[in-house]
Amino acid sequence: MAGLAAGFALFLSAFVAATIIPAQSESVLTGLILADQLSTVLLVTIASVGNIAGSVVNWGLGRGVDRFSEARWFPVKKPMLDRATRWYHRYGRWSLLLSWAPIIGDPLTVVAGVLREPLWRFLLLVSIAKTGRYVFLAYAVSVWAGYNLASGAEIGKH
Structure with missing residues (x-):
């Protein structure tokens, strides 16, 4: 049961x-x-699915951003949206490979919705970016902690 709670906390x-x-x-x-x-x-899978699902929410918000772009409660302000739109126009859909990045990643996923990027292509590029980030992080943590991801054994121990 603790594993289920941990998985849910990670997803959330x-x-x-x-x-x-x-x-x-x-x-x-x-x-x-x-x-x-x-x-x-399993942890990387849970984190990836949760992160991709959150990006789909951003994409959906982007589809309807015209309705709330001026609302005070809407956290993506016009200058941030404009900057992300310029980035998206300059680099196109491939900029979604930076959706994992702090500061620019979330606005890029909103802009993808604003600019009507097809959902299937959005999911493909965002999945590559977000899963890749978590795989890299898991690898780095495992190396730092001295674990072999393939076997689960400590590196250097027999």
């Missing part, structure tokens, strides 16, 4: 971190990898 933190609400999921993933209660592959 990754989901919220991908939306336009400021949050971070990397520390949750790192802590769970080091706690070694669930497999790293």
